[in-house]
Amino acid sequence: MAPLTLAGIERAARDQLSPEIWDFVEGGSGAERTLAANREMFGRHAFRPRALVDVSVCAPAVDLLGATLQLPVGIAPMAYHRLVHPDGETATARAAGKAGALLVAGIFASRTLEDIAAAATGPLWLQLYWLRRREALAALVERAEAAGYAALLLTVDAPRIGRRLRDLRNGFAVPPEIRAVNLDPALMAASHHAGQGSSGIAEHAREQFDPTLTWADLAWLRERSRLPLVLKGVLTAEDARRAADHGVDAVVVSNHGGRQLDGALPALAALPEVVDALPPHIPALLDGGVRSGADIAVALALGARAVLVGRPAFWGLATGGEAGVGQVLDLLRDELEHTMALLGRPSVADLDRTALAPWPV
Numbered sequence: 577m578a579p580l581t582l583a584g585i586e587r588a589a590r591d592q593l594s595p596e597i598w599d600f601v602e603g604g605s606g607a608e609r610t611l612a613a614n615r616e617m618f619g620r621h622a623f624r625p626r627a628l629v630d631v632s633v634c635a636p637a638v639d640l641l642g643a644t645l646q647l648p649v650g651i652a653p654m655a656y657h658r659l660v661h662p663d664g665e666t667a668t669a670r671a672a673g674k675a676g677a678l679l680v681a682g683i684f685a686s687r688t689l690e691d692i693a694a695a696a697t698g699p700l701w702l703q704l705y706w707l708r709r710r711e712a713l714a715a716l717v718e719r720a721e722a723a724g725y726a727a728l729l730l731t732v733d734a735p736r737i738g739r740r741l742r743d744l745r746n747g748f749a750v751p752p753e754i755r756a757v758n759l760d761p762a763l764m765a766a767s768h769h770a771g772q773g774s775s776g777i778a779e780h781a782r783e784q785f786d787p788t789l790t791w792a793d794l795a796w797l798r799e800r801s802r803l804p805l806v807l808k809g810v811l812t813a814e815d816a817r818r819a820a821d822h823g824v825d826a827v828v829v830s831n832h833g834g835r836q837l838d839g840a841l842p843a844l845a846a847l848p849e850v851v852d853a854l855p856p857h858i859p860a861l862l863d864g865g866v867r868s869g870a871d872i873a874v875a876l877a878l879g880a881r882a883v884l885v886g887r888p889a890f891w892g893l894a895t896g897g898e899a900g901v902g903q904v905l906d907l908l909r910d911e912l913e914h915t916m917a918l919l920g921r922p923s924v925a926d927l928d929r930t931a932l933a934p935w936p937v
């Protein structure tokens with residue numbers, strides 16, 4: 577029987593993956609407080625269902641940066657999809673396209689930007705980390721534009737990599753046959769060497785990521801591309817206002833799935849203040865802990881235009897390649913439509929804060 581929940585797909589994925597890769601995917605930083613809190617926040621909300629509404633047609637489509645998403649869901653940028661399935665990002669791209677979902681390809685993708693674009697049939701963005709070598713960043717931006725990527729998403733919560741204790745204990749390094757093929761091999765040498773007490777990912781980031789990056793540098797990126805710019809990793813009203821002042825086109829409310837600053841606000845808890853601080857024309861997306869269609873409904877009711885899912889996409893990919901990612905997205909769609917119907921809110925426009933109350937305990 578097809579899995580009835582994402583949790584079932586998660587269990588199946590665990591059986592497919594080595595303990596080290598499982599830990600890299602599932603893990604967070606520090607004591608994993610933020611990782612756990614991302615999930616727990618969804619349980620603090622109750623739905624306020626309305627009766628006797630015509631829900632014969634429930635339409636979860638939304639507009640985002642000039643494109644229509646049939647499903648208000650995107651796949652969050654994740655490094656190295658080939659860690660969990662040999663097809664990697666092209667399988668993810670095909671599944672996202674079929675489901676009407678967005679794919680955010682990562683700068684650490686294990687398939688070329690051009691191959692991913694050729695497999696995509698829906699909206700496709702490219703995630704960037706700000707590399708010390710700006711000319712390498714500029715070259716990637718140019719390639720992305722030529723290949724048809726629709727937006728650039730800059731991750732701003734990783735001036736360095738979080739202390740991921742599981743990876744440090746495992747001495748985790750990406751296997752040498754899986755490479756960040758869009759980056760110069762000379763840039764990547766460190767990532768395959770790690771011993772106990774270090775991780776290849778953290779060493780690599782220390783060498784390549786530019787920790788001097790500030791708001792003033794965004795102009796440099798803007799000069800190099802006409803693509804919309806999205807900032808991922810905004811958790812405060814202050815930064816939301818600053819992003820708006822700098823002409824950013826959208827933000828992702830995110831704590832990087834609990835993998836960066838442990839103890840940072842749960843993403844769902846930060847969402848209302850960010851939404852309230854942004855002018856109405858700048859959409860906020862949310863990621864972190866979204867595991868069901870009901871979770872999506874909560875995030876939309878609190879003002880998110882769409883959500884991103886990270887780990888669940890890897891569970892699908894690990895268990896079934898393209899079809900597995902498709903199962904994850906189809907399940908989220910079915911659960912979201914079901915929630916909208918029983919809630920008496922048949923369109924995304926009907927999902928507002930009146931749909932929620934604090935869980936009464």
Ligand SMILES: Cc1cc2nc3c(=O)[nH]c(=O)nc-3n(C[C@H](O)[C@H](O)[C@H](O)COP(=O)(O)O)c2cc1C
Nearest residue numbers: 601652653654655731832833863864865885886887
């Ligand atoms: C295995 C893995 C790799 C990731 N790699 C990146 C990355 O390269 N760039 C980035 O901005 N975020 C990265 N993230 C964070 C995701 O984009 C996203 O913020 C997070 O996974 C959302 O939380 P969720 O997994 O609970 O859905 C990664 C997350 C995971 C689990």
Ligand SMILES: O=C(O)C(=O)c1ccccc1
Nearest residue numbers: 655684734777781832835
């Ligand atoms: O694992 C991550 O969360 C991540 O952001 C990352 C960063 C650099 C290389 C690979 C993954």
